[in-house]
Amino acid sequence: MKPNLAVNVGGIKMKNPVTTASGTFGFGLEYRPYFDLNRLGAVVVKGTTWEPRQGNKTPRLVETPAGILNAIGLQNPGVDYLVQHYAPYFATLQTKVIVNIAGSTVEEYARVAERLNGVPGIAGLEVNISCPNVKKGGLAFGSRPSTAAQVTRAVKGATDLPVIVKLSPNVTDIEEIAKAVEEAGADGLSLINTLLGMAIDIRRRKPVLGNVMGGLSGPAVKPVAVRAVWQVYRAVKLPIIGMGGISTAADALEFILAGATAVAVGTASFINPRAALDVLEGIELYLKENKITDIKELVGAAQVPGN
Amino acid sequence: MKPNLAVNVGGIKMKNPVTTASGTFGFGLEYRPYFDLNRLGAVVVKGTTWEPRQGNKTPRLVETPAGILNAIGLQNPGVDYLVQHYAPYFATLQTKVIVNIAGSTVEEYARVAERLNGVPGIAGLEVNISCPNVKKGGLAFGSRPSTAAQVTRAVKGATDLPVIVKLSPNVTDIEEIAKAVEEAGADGLSLINTLLGMAIDIRRRKPVLGNVMGGLSGPAVKPVAVRAVWQVYRAVKLPIIGMGGISTAADALEFILAGATAVAVGTASFINPRAALDVLEGIELYLKENKITDIKELVGAAQVPGN
Amino acid sequence: MVVSKVSDAKVAAVFPVAPETYYMELEAPEIARLAVPGQFVHVSCSSAHDPLLRRPLSIHMVSRQQGIVALLFRVVGKGTAILAQKRTGDVVNVMGPLGRGFTLPLPGSRVALAAGGIGAAPLVFLAQELANLKCPITVYLGAKNKKSLLCDGQFVQLGAEVVIATDDGSLGFQGTVPDMMRRHRDWRRTAMTYLCGPKAMMQEISAMLASADVPGEVTLEEKMGCGVGACLSCAVKIAHHGQVRQQRACADGPVFPSWQVVWD
Amino acid sequence: MVVSKVSDAKVAAVFPVAPETYYMELEAPEIARLAVPGQFVHVSCSSAHDPLLRRPLSIHMVSRQQGIVALLFRVVGKGTAILAQKRTGDVVNVMGPLGRGFTLPLPGSRVALAAGGIGAAPLVFLAQELANLKCPITVYLGAKNKKSLLCDGQFVQLGAEVVIATDDGSLGFQGTVPDMMRRHRDWRRTAMTYLCGPKAMMQEISAMLASADVPGEVTLEEKMGCGVGACLSCAVKIAHHGQVRQQRACADGPVFPSWQVVWD
Numbered sequence A, B: 001m002k003p004n005l006a007v008n009v010g011g012i013k014m015k016n017p018v019t020t021a022s023g024t025f026g027f028g029l030e031y032r033p034y035f036d037l038n039r040l041g042a043v044v045v046k047g048t049t050w051e052p053r054q055g056n057k058t059p060r061l062v063e064t065p066a067g068i069l070n071a072i073g074l075q076n077p078g079v080d081y082l083v084q085h086y087a088p089y090f091a092t093l094q095t096k097v098i099v100n101i102a103g104s105t106v107e108e109y110a111r112v113a114e115r116l117n118g119v120p121g122i123a124g125l126e127v128n129i130s131c132p133n134v135k136k137g138g139l140a141f142g143s144r145p146s147t148a149a150q151v152t153r154a155v156k157g158a159t160d161l162p163v164i165v166k167l168s169p170n171v172t173d174i175e176e177i178a179k180a181v182e183e184a185g186a187d188g189l190s191l192i193n194t195l196l197g198m199a200i201d202i203r204r205r206k207p208v209l210g211n212v213m214g215g216l217s218g219p220a221v222k223p224v225a226v227r228a229v230w231q232v233y234r235a236v237k238l239p240i241i242g243m244g245g246i247s248t249a250a251d252a253l254e255f256i257l258a259g260a261t262a263v264a265v266g267t268a269s270f271i272n273p274r275a276a277l278d279v280l281e282g283i284e285l286y287l288k289e290n291k292i293t294d295i296k297e298l299v300g301a302a303q304v305p306g307n
Numbered sequence C, D: 001m002v003v004s005k006v007s008d009a010k011v012a013a014v015f016p017v018a019p020e021t022y023y024m025e026l027e028a029p030e031i032a033r034l035a036v037p038g039q040f041v042h043v044s045c046s047s048a049h050d051p052l053l054r055r056p057l058s059i060h061m062v063s064r065q066q067g068i069v070a071l072l073f074r075v076v077g078k079g080t081a082i083l084a085q086k087r088t089g090d091v092v093n094v095m096g097p098l099g100r101g102f103t104l105p106l107p108g109s110r111v112a113l114a115a116g117g118i119g120a121a122p123l124v125f126l127a128q129e130l131a132n133l134k135c136p137i138t139v140y141l142g143a144k145n146k147k148s149l150l151c152d153g154q155f156v157q158l159g160a161e162v163v164i165a166t167d168d169g170s171l172g173f174q175g176t177v178p179d180m181m182r183r184h185r186d187w188r189r190t191a192m193t194y195l196c197g198p199k200a201m202m203q204e205i206s207a208m209l210a211s212a213d214v215p216g217e218v219t220l221e222e223k224m225g226c227g228v229g230a231c232l233s234c235a236v237k238i239a240h241h242g243q244v245r246q247q248r249a250c251a252d253g254p255v256f257p258s259w260q261v262v263w264d
């Protein structure tokens, strides 16, 4: 018997729990030669702002042990371009497309959300209040409960689409932020965005990245991400999209057992362009081997020993 | 010409900037068969509390990509035992011994500090307000500026020894904590302690570590640590002992260029028991090759491009 | 006293001996010279940071004359998989010998060994030394099935009496090693019984030894960081004069008196 | 359209050809069939997470009949060091062909290639195709010294005129490739000049080409994440109709018109 893989993330009905992490999968076009995107539960596309953005100076990427630091800086063609050029393509897909949005002001978030409202082919919004790579906005909003709630409310007020808020791990108390965002009306949470990090070129004695600091992702951050999902799952009722270093089904299952309803594959796609699909197939296999009929049985199923 | 390697970390005069990270080097006895400890600038020994502690349930360690999660839980024989059994040995060393201390209450920190005051063989204290692996104390003190300052003041009031305060990366704003600790009278800072993380055993569907969560260390965390040193160096005047994922001289130099006066080698010793010495020798070589006469020229020398 | 216990050892031989199980010989004369049975080496599988840690592997046999240390390991994850792919002439960095080994009996004493699965690995080195001491040896050797039985030939060659149990009965007694030992009573008259195998097996036999008042030694496995006693990752509970103390499997063990171990 | 562009390729040959420089042949018939000069493959050096990313390497030569793709690479860090240690029969995972290659001229047109150091790698594949198109080729080939000169023999075999510059004068002209080209004026009469080498060299020659009104193409190198255009790590600035736009070196390049590149 084929196990049931369908999940509902705050109103976004996904046929399976596997999606892609924003910024690592372009606009869903680049990986088409590698596998059938329609196999995925959803595709989350690159962070989109009101105006087109040029992003940061290069180098924008540096490899670190089992991870990468990136400082792309939200390069994107702007929301109008997305609506005109990519949304029609999104509408042809048999997978849900979630658009990641960002802004420098609360108003910009709301304006982008409003522009995307009702556009065919878009199933939901992921609100990036945790980008460490832009001067204004981004992480600044995500590091305090009050501002995180403010952005959430503004976006919710501007759209009928399900709103997933993406949290930062660069905080003292992620549960507190998650609760504030829940109260402000979010439909779901994504976590984690990248960890603030840095690398120095010892030959030239200066930071490697054009932007000085960058965001750490990849396998290196997985333990931090699993911990964040575990904590947030116990603090709020919202469904969680878990991400951070997932490269295999085993990794994804750690997140699901910790409390994630869905999972996103990011950096791993760079190494294995089929990574998201491999994760999906591995999850299916695990369910079959363990005679689990519904993926939802696993969500948050990791037990604390002795409790 | 031999470059000058001597540094002064808040009154602890080290003949070179290389030391060991607390908890990864026992009491300085275990690695004696591997190299001459007296070559190091200092040795930082295991976290010590007032009473002996049993630590956490096993498993206490799990490997993660390019890192490890540990949840030792401050197992230690108590400060009296240290004074009686280890301090006489410390006094025979030609390297500085720094004792890492911890407590469940502000008073416990002060009491341990007081007990160590004037004990021959001890050159300074490193105050652990950032241990993620104990229920009470530890991280709780290090995650708020007010409590961090409180512990610092109490310890400073209880000892004449130089006091280095060890900061946690698990905070929204590490600069703020550093400033509070500086104002409270600390003589130096150590950073970073481990990142809060977790791993789940997907076969048994429960957390791998006996203590559920643990602290992430090793090469994986290096970018986060370098970033923390970079930020704190620009926020306070205190000397910094940088650590987190250092396994080579190149790694150590990243920390020094970011602003660390000294560096500590932790997890890397598990893989290469001579790692601390290799780091020292590599730094010497770099200085010679780059015709730098004093290591202090490099502290904080990484420049922001375009500034 | 600075003796380097870390060395780059050349692989002198490596081949599979059973499903997922490899035998490897390393040129490590210092370790061969110093090692005693029950000790282990801490092996670096890769110079990259993934997998990060060394892997503890028991010393399976040594040839002091040839300066060879032999390992016997089962492929269970990343590190052992990488090791299994090494070829003759490759170099593997090893630390050792580490830990405290088995207590040897007086020459000529009757002893028993009980091994489950890959637990046979360190007991071959022990049997070598026991044979040198002219000790009559009985080996209780367990495995899943005939194909995965390890080291029986080596024990026989060393003059030991070998009694075999397999889970599926494809060779010898059908059942577990403790079950077999319950029927075979020779071990009750030994000076020492040495155990290495799955925790459950060692715990069960330790209880049998205690009730028969026979001394035993077990080898404990815990996840290890440093391997030298510095990190306290590998804590095990050992009862001593009525008091339970934490000891480090790597430095205070991995061999401990069977009656002192607090199993949990 | 789901064509898998990822494959496990067997190493058919690998050997050093100059100090720290290796030649490697991979059995990758699909890539050999599809590749055009200037494209690259994205190579997985290790299946562990360290080093994590693939490494982009130009396609140096192909044999479509034998299904072979050849690479020529310099060992500069972890990834290339691991690749250099592969042996015949080992398997290497490669993605490709990736990127947009060189624009080929009309058959019979006179062309020039300018290569510095390892930059010669992709130009050999290009020269193969140009030779097929019966284009007269002049190669301006630079290296640090005689010993580290690459591919001169291959270019000669393909019928090209090869003019050599070395930094130390140990072979040919003493000086840089641009210096040599300033004296040698043939390239001013070409349909296209193709450049691959250090940034400074390409920038200088691009300026020379622009002032002589000769079209050129350069291959840009940026640190790459995905290699397929998805991550925007590899942004380069390209001027187009007076407007500077960001393009992706991996997907929109790595080959760009020399006069459009905004060097900084």
Ligand SMILES: Cc1cc2nc3c(=O)[nH]c(=O)nc-3n(C[C@H](O)[C@H](O)[C@H](O)COP(=O)(O)OP(=O)(O)OC[C@H]3O[C@@H](n4cnc5c(N)ncnc54)[C@H](O)[C@@H]3O)c2cc1C
Pocket (backbone or CB within 6 Å): B062, B199, B200, B201, B202, B208, C040, C051, C055, C056, C057, C058, C059, C072, C073, C074, C075, C076, C077, C078, C079, C080, C081, C118, C121, C122, C220, C221, C222, C223, C224, C254
């Ligand atoms: C003193 C001592 C001596 C030893 N001697 C021998 C010997 O002689 N021969 C021998 O074969 N072995 C021996 N071992 C065991 C050996 O050290 C381990 O099998 C080896 O370290 C495994 O390494 P690995 O990288 O192959 O496996 P790993 O990848 O480390 O995994 C090992 C096991 O743990 C599980 N695991 C890994 N990560 C997780 C996780 N996140 N959650 C849950 N489970 C996980 C895996 O599924 C696997 O079953 C000895 C151990 C000790 C302590």
Ligand SMILES: Cc1cc2nc3c(=O)[nH]c(=O)nc-3n(C[C@H](O)[C@H](O)[C@H](O)COP(=O)(O)OP(=O)(O)OC[C@H]3O[C@@H](n4cnc5c(N)ncnc54)[C@H](O)[C@@H]3O)c2cc1C
Pocket (backbone or CB within 6 Å): A062, A199, A200, A201, A202, A208, D040, D051, D055, D056, D057, D058, D059, D072, D073, D074, D075, D076, D077, D078, D079, D080, D081, D118, D121, D122, D220, D221, D222, D223, D224, D254
């Ligand atoms: C399209 C394209 C085609 C290419 N074709 C070829 C080719 O045909 N042949 C070829 O030899 N090369 C080619 N390259 C370059 C090649 O990709 C790199 O040399 C290779 O990726 C290096 O990998 P590595 O792991 O060996 O070195 P890395 O370890 O990644 O280091 C590479 C260089 O960067 C430096 N570096 C690494 N980390 C840092 C840091 N933190 N700070 C500062 N500096 C650092 C190192 O010192 C070293 O010099 C091409 C590149 C591109 C983009």
Ligand SMILES: Cc1cc2nc3c(=O)[nH]c(=O)nc-3n(C[C@H](O)[C@H](O)[C@H](O)COP(=O)(O)O)c2cc1C
Pocket (backbone or CB within 6 Å): A021, A022, A023, A024, A046, A047, A048, A070, A072, A074, A100, A128, A131, A166, A192, A193, A194, A216, A217, A218, A219, A221, A243, A244, A245, A246, A264, A265, A266, A267, A268, D225, D231
């Ligand atoms: C190159 C790159 C670009 C990214 N861009 C975005 C972005 O635009 N918006 C966003 O919310 N997250 C962005 N992220 C963060 C990822 O979506 C994800 O949260 C993070 O990388 C952790 O997952 P991973 O370890 O699987 O990559 C980006 C990450 C990378 C590596």
Ligand SMILES: Cc1cc2nc3c(=O)[nH]c(=O)nc-3n(C[C@H](O)[C@H](O)[C@H](O)COP(=O)(O)O)c2cc1C
Pocket (backbone or CB within 6 Å): B021, B022, B023, B024, B046, B047, B048, B070, B072, B074, B100, B128, B131, B166, B192, B193, B194, B216, B217, B218, B219, B221, B243, B244, B245, B246, B264, B265, B266, B267, B268, C225, C231
């Ligand atoms: C096994 C282990 C035990 C540790 N115990 C302590 C401790 O007792 N006190 C403390 O301040 N830090 C402790 N730490 C943290 C280290 O001192 C260090 O801050 C951290 O590991 C980062 O450095 P590294 O990546 O080089 O290991 C411990 C780390 C490890 C891995």
Ligand code: FES
Pocket (backbone or CB within 6 Å): C223, C224, C225, C226, C227, C228, C229, C230, C231, C232, C233, C234, C235, C248, C249, C250, C251
């Ligand atoms: S493994 Fe570190 S103390 Fe035993």
Ligand code: FES
Pocket (backbone or CB within 6 Å): D223, D224, D225, D226, D227, D228, D229, D230, D231, D232, D233, D234, D235, D248, D249, D250, D251
């Ligand atoms: S490397 Fe990802 S867009 Fe070019």
